[in-house]
Amino acid sequence: MTDVFRQPTLFYHLGIRESFSMTNNIVLYHNTDLKGAQLLKATSGSYHFIPYVTTTNDDFLCCENDVQRRASEYLQPNWDNLLGPFCQPLVGKLISLLKEIDVTTSTYLKDTLLSDIRKAREKYQGEELAKQLSAIKLRMESTEVITPDVITNLLFSYRDIQDYDGMVKLVETLKELPTCDLTDQHSIGFHYAFALNRRNQQGDRKKALRVMLEVLASFDKPAPDMYCLCGRIYKDLFLDSYCKDATSRDNAIEWYSKGFELQPTLYSGINLAVLLIAAGQQFENSMELRKIGVRLNSLLGRKGSLDMMNSYYDVGHFFTVSMLAKDINKAVLAAEKLFKLKSPFWYLRSVVQNLMLLQQFQKISSDHSPKQECLNFWMDIIVEATETNRNGLRFPVLILEPTNVYQPSYVSVNSEADEKTISIWHVSSEEVKGIHEWNFTPSSIKGISISKCDERCCFLYVHRNSDHFEIYFSTEAQCSRFCHLVKEINDEGASSAELEGDAEGDTLEYEYEYEESEERVVLGKGTYGVVYAGRDLSNQVRIAIKEIPEKDSRYSQPLHEEIVLHKYLKHRNIVQYLGSVSENGYIKIFMEQVPGGSLSALIKSKW
Numbered sequence: 001m002t003d004v005f006r007q008p009t010l011f012y013h014l015g016i017r018e019s020f021s022m023t024n025n026i027v028l029y030h031n032t033d034l035k036g037a038q039l040l041k042a043t044s045g046s047y048h049f050i051p052y053v054t055t056t057n058d059d060f061l062c063c064e065n066d067v068q069r070r071a072s073e074y075l076q077p078n079w080d081n082l083l084g085p086f087c088q089p090l091v092g093k094l095i096s097l098l099k100e101i102d103v104t105t106s107t108y109l110k111d112t113l114l115s116d117i118r119k120a121r122e123k124y125q126g127e128e129l130a131k132q133l134s135a136i137k138l139r140m141e142s143t144e145v146i147t148p149d150v151i152t153n154l155l156f157s158y159r160d161i162q163d164y165d166g167m168v169k170l171v172e173t174l175k176e177l178p179t180c181d182l183t184d185q186h187s188i189g190f191h192y193a194f195a196l197n198r199r200n201q202q203g204d205r206k207k208a209l210r211v212m213l214e215v216l217a218s219f220d221k222p223a224p225d226m227y228c229l230c231g232r233i234y235k236d237l238f239l240d241s242y243c244k245d246a247t248s249r250d251n252a253i254e255w256y257s258k259g260f261e262l263q264p265t266l267y268s269g270i271n272l273a274v275l276l277i278a279a280g281q282q283f284e285n286s287m288e289l290r291k292i293g294v295r296l297n298s299l300l301g302r303k304g305s306l307d308m309m310n311s312y313y314d315v316g317h318f319f320t321v322s323m324l325a326k327d328i329n330k331a332v333l334a335a336e337k338l339f340k341l342k343s344p345f346w347y348l349r350s351v352v353q354n355l356m357l358l359q360q361f362q363k364i365s366s367d368h369s370p371k372q373e374c375l376n377f378w379m380d381i382i383v384e385a386t387e388t389n390r391n392g393l394r395f396p397v398l399i400l401e402p403t404n405v406y407q408p409s410y411v412s413v414n415s416e417a418d419e420k421t422i423s424i425w426h427v428s429s430e431e432v433k434g435i436h437e438w439n440f441t442p443s444s445i446k447g448i449s450i451s452k453c454d455e456r457c458c459f460l461y462v463h464r465n466s467d468h469f470e471i472y473f474s475t476e477a478q479c480s481r482f483c484h485l486v487k488e489i490n491d492e493g494a495s496s497a498e499l500e501g502d503a504e505g506d507t508l509e510y511e512y513e514y515e516e517s518e519e520r521v522v523l524g525k526g527t528y529g530v531v532y533a534g535r536d537l538s539n540q541v542r543i544a545i546k547e548i549p550e551k552d553s554r555y556s557q558p559l560h561e562e563i564v565l566h567k568y569l570k571h572r573n574i575v576q577y578l579g580s581v582s583e584n585g586y587i588k589i590f591m592e593q594v595p596g597g598s599l600s601a602l603i604k605s606k607w
Helices: 007-019 034-044 066-074 076-082 090-123 126-138 148-160 164-176 186-199 204-217 224-240 246-262 266-278 287-302 312-324 328-340 345-361 370-385 476-489 553-567 599-606
Strands: 026-030 048-054 060-062 394-400 406-414 421-426 437-440 445-450 457-462 469-472 510-512 522-525 530-536 541-549 577-583 586-592
Touching (some): 048 090, 090 148, 126 148, 148 164, 148 186, 164 186, 224 246, 246 266, 266 287, 266 312, 266 345, 287 312, 312 328, 312 345, 328 370, 370 406, 469 476
Antiparallel strands (some): 394 406, 406 421, 421 437, 541 586
């Protein structure tokens, strides 16, 4: 920067560097002119400005302030020996500056990575989050930014989306780096073993067990979770053997016991109790099980009542403890809340594993009461939620009643019978007043649509029924499969895409009313479309025509609901539904036109 004629060009290139976020720039200036140095320093802004002088021996000294500058002028004849105490060697200055920049840059990159990981976890889920994490990993070019915080947050992020293979590969990549020893840390070893056990490829569980035993051997005071993870690995080995590997079962009991003794938790206590039952003990004759049961109830009581619980983790523990205690009423209430909280697949699978062990080893009474049937239903729907390849034609479902109560029911698609039908029946029908079983032929099915609020739910619309059915399935996949089966057996005359006019008459013939400008008369605009004025050509009575674009699938469900509702409402104080038709890319609903303006205008005129 010493040459004033080159300064504009060099500043231009500095601006280009900044445009690429290359903000660490050093300006060197041969300090022969104090005024020039001051002017250039003011112009340099955020750049590192270093003025320097040369000695008679061609040494370069950093001369950053006026005192150093004046000392260099005063001592110039003898500065080889005398200027050193006043000025720092230029090489030393550059080395210290570069070290500071390296530390600052690494800290900035680390903080940026942590921030981006947290933002990705908050904003994305599933495959989209996996893509974001892969992009973040590509930015980890330097070992300086590979810190325990960054790696732990990445592992947590992969765990959230159940990408256990991603967790394993991340840790194994770190092991291959010669200058990285993060894999020796206990927390990372713990998550590595956890991911291996969950991934469960050939040899993964034995490898996970070896990793955890090494971690425990190197730790003076292991955390309870470490003992429990060893117990979990042995428990999974026991389950993999179809409950025949007694050695793995006993080892699981030993490790869960250590975790429960060190710090009693619902997780360790429930698993310990279930495994003791699998080993042949029962609450009726085992003092050890009774002690565990007392402690579990105490821990559960600290969580508050079931109504106060908003975590699927706590509700799942409440459900399993109720099953251990054979308390059917509490188990049913907890199962319903577990369903409402949309518990994740991996957690439900863990709950189901304990339920299967209890069913196999716990003494269960042969009770066929309505309460037991209701509990069997909840077992069925929870188990189905963990099965990825169930292809049966009978579905355990919940039907939301008009009273806002979930009614346990079953839906069956009889597609292989001579007369194809859809059957619906309630569980514990002897306790249900009124109709509790329905059979619908394809011609009686008006339509079906998946809910926009919860994709586990669909709406089944039928003829000659005052209400539609709001049906909740165990998973989104089961709901989608049921809708597909219904549409398959539904003939063209009753397909879900068809909107019928008045069932008792022909399609209504109509015409629009127009302004002098030849624009159609608009009566109003609603949530889904525009309402125009028209006339029924059969009697010249004014009608209202509500138009909704067919291409907007978001409104298909509310539209069906509106049609079903209005079609069966007949009262002098309710606007009369006259029919509907699909025409020219619009769904048109014909309704009675009521004079007097809009309701909002009426309210404004009165108040």
